[in-house]
């Protein structure tokens with residue numbers, strides 16, 4: 125998953141367009157850190173708070189409630205949050221001098237990991253909510269307004285999705301023609317480098333009926349492309365309407381029947397959960413985009429074992445062979461970690477060799493980050509920072525070369541383009557290729573939400589250019 129810091133303008137506009145009869149109109153500013161799952165969570169927090177009369181704002185100084193939706197996957201996450209709280213504390217003081225309230229809340233995985241500690245270290249914080257408790261936000265906010273400080277990080281027994289209000293159509297429409305839909309949360313795999321099983325808890329799958337209802341709601345609101353999300357999305361095993369347990373392959377076939385939904389994607393997948401039905405979906409479903417994010421992390425069997433990935437490099441390559449046989453047009457994406465404890469230069473060479481074999485169309489690579497509480501953090505032979513830096517640079521140079529080659533290979537090709545929004549320059553619109561690349565076209569190529577045929581004319585470093593045909 126791409127890990128960037130995102131200011132959640134989406135949910136800001138969204139809650140702004142919420143239902144007409146709201147009790148009051150206080151303002152909430154939500155800042156999102158981390159992956160797509162946090163983007164989705166921030167939108168759902170916005171939905172929950174809209175019911176209590178909160179509308180979103182992009183201006184933190186105007187906010188009656190500030191929420192930081194945090195990520196804990198790599199180092200310094202908590203430190204970054206504390207320094208952000210320091211900045212917000214100043215704004216809170218200024219608002220207090222002007223007689224205005226400002227509640228400060230910490231949500232997401234740092235909230236889960238630090239809990240009460242946040243209140244002790246940062247008295248400016250009024251509420252802390254873990255990822256399973258967003259549906260309780262209206263109540264938490266009400267209690268804080270009544271003078272309490274609230275920490276809500278117990279894993280909820282009830283299903284938060286059942287308690288979150290359904291998103292209203294105007295809100296969904298304002299979020300654009302592509303949408304995320306979380307179908308699975310948590311993880312039972314316990315890779316030795318990863319905090320997810322500790323911060324997000326055990327694997328939970330939403331039932332088919334809930335997912336279909338949400339996807340239908342998105343479709344009638346004008347969404348053309350849905351990306352199903354999960355920390356381990358292909359481990360999803362939800363209860364079906366027939367009483368049986370469905371797998372992701374079957375779910376994709378069901379979602380493909382929804383009128384208006386033209387594109388489906390899913391992320392992030394684990395190699396061990398790529399079953400035959402899912403591979404068959406890539407072969408048979410036209411609406412399932414030929415793009416697969418399938419992290420391998422490392423190319424050395426020794427390192428993979430130490431990471432507890434429970435597959436070898438050869439297993440992974442064989443799997444990619446089967447996927448490519450089923451869908452020859454598929455573009456592969458992946459995640460890599462360099463400098464896991466004990467990784468030698470020879471191990472790292474195995475990673476480079478695997479990359480050269482797969483030739484990823486896109487990939488994300490990270491230096492190993494020691495996460496307190498995970499087995500990796502306790503391992504001897506931690507790799508020095510300088511070696512991690514050097515390996516990361518070599519790996520990223522190779523990955524960038526392959527990414528560029530893939531983009532250049534598309535020049536001259538006719539593709540379907542989903543037009544998503546106006547371009548940065550006047551007269552342009554931007555869409556996405558089936559392989560997730562941004563594509564710039566003349567604005568007359570089609571309307572937002574249209575899928576048009578274009579020919580790729582140029583491959584730039586970050587986007588493709590195309591003309592309508």
Ligand code: SAM
Pocket residue numbers: 125197198317318319320355356392393394418419420421459460461490491492493494495
């Ligand atoms: N479930 C997915 C899988 O098994 O591949 C990955 C989800 S994880 C939230 C996203 C990515 O963050 C991982 O694929 C990994 O590359 C990276 N990551 C996780 N923990 C890390 C750590 N301690 N140091 C560096 N990167 C890490």
Ligand code: SF4
Pocket residue numbers: 311312313314315318319320321355356394
């Ligand atoms: Fe983390 Fe993915 Fe491993 Fe689960 S499978 S522990 S989410 S890296």
